Amino acid sequence: QKEVEQDPGPLSVPEGAIVSLNCTYSNSAFQYFMWYRQYSRKGPELLMYTYSSGNKEDGRFTAQVDKSSKYISLFIRDSQPSDSATYLCAMSEDQGAQKLVFGQGTRLTINP
Amino acid sequence: DSGVTQTPKHLITATGQRVTLRCSPRSGDLSVYWYQQSLDQGLQFLIQYYNGEERAKGNILERFSAQQFPDLHSELNLSSLELGDSALYFCASSGRPSSGNTIYFGEGSWLTVV
Numbered sequence: 001q002k003e004v005e006q007d008p009g010p011l012s013v014p015e016g017a018i019v020s021l022n023c024t025y026s027n028s029a030f031q032y033f034m035w036y037r038q039y040s041r042k043g044p045e046l047l048m049y050t051y052s053s054g055n056k057e058d059g060r061f062t063a064q065v066d067k068s069s070k071y072i073s074l075f076i077r078d079s080q081p082s083d084s085a086t087y088l089c090a091m092s093e094d095q096g097a098q099k100l101v102f103g104q105g106t107r108l109t110i111n112p
Numbered sequence: 113d114s115g116v117t118q119t120p121k122h123l124i125t126a127t128g129q130r131v132t133l134r135c136s137p138r139s140g141d142l143s144v145y146w147y148q149q150s151l152d153q154g155l156q157f158l159i160q161y162y163n164g165e166e167r168a169k170g171n172i173l174e175r176f177s178a179q180q181f182p183d184l185h186s187e188l189n190l191s192s193l194e195l196g197d198s199a200l201y202f203c204a205s206s207g208r209p210s211s212g213n214t215i216y217f218g219e220g221s222w223l224t225v226v
Contacts, residue, residue: 043204043219105154
């Protein structure tokens with residue numbers, strides 16, 4: 001069993017829809033949770049960063065962490081075609097070591 | 113543009129060969145990370161260097177080695193290459209630990225082993 005599980009999709013939704021992306025994990029020592037966006041053949045770019053449980057909002061993006069359930073989510077409101085990309089969740093135990101464990105990534109397509 | 117520079121962008125080589133991937137971190141970043149991304153394994157942490165010293169090690173094969181030089185650029189050396197080593201290799205960098213977990217990735221080096 002992988003430390004981080006993420007549905008690879010693909011996920012296809014119409015423009016303007018609310019998108020929900022999720023990851024589950026097994027390592028209770030994870031404290032730092034991130035979402036990265038990766039366009040085809042490009043490097044991942046950080047979208048959201050959250051420490052411990054709770055919600056964080058940044059524009060159309062909301063990240064949620066539920067450590068009791070070992071479950072994290074990313075919500076995208078008013079989705080745009082430019083949001084079409086692969087979304088990867090990532091987690092780490094220690095801020096100093098910064099060894100990130102990534103999910104497989106969910107490929108998302110927003111249809112105009 | 114993340115500010116992390118990787119060369120070469122694409123590389124095709126034969127099995128058994130050795131290649132070197134190079135990375136220049138963002139200006140001022142002391143940490144350099146190497147990740148491997150393949151279709152079956154996803155994005156996997158290989159190794160981290162901080163200011164020239166190895167800081168953390170992940171799933172890095174013994175055939176692979178890395179180093180960080182005094183000017184903070186880093187190299188990943190891959191030897192005795194196998195078909196299964198074909199992947200996208202990312203370098204990433206970050207600042208001092210006190211500045212948080214923001215890691216910036218380069219564009220990657222595509223390695224194809226034939």
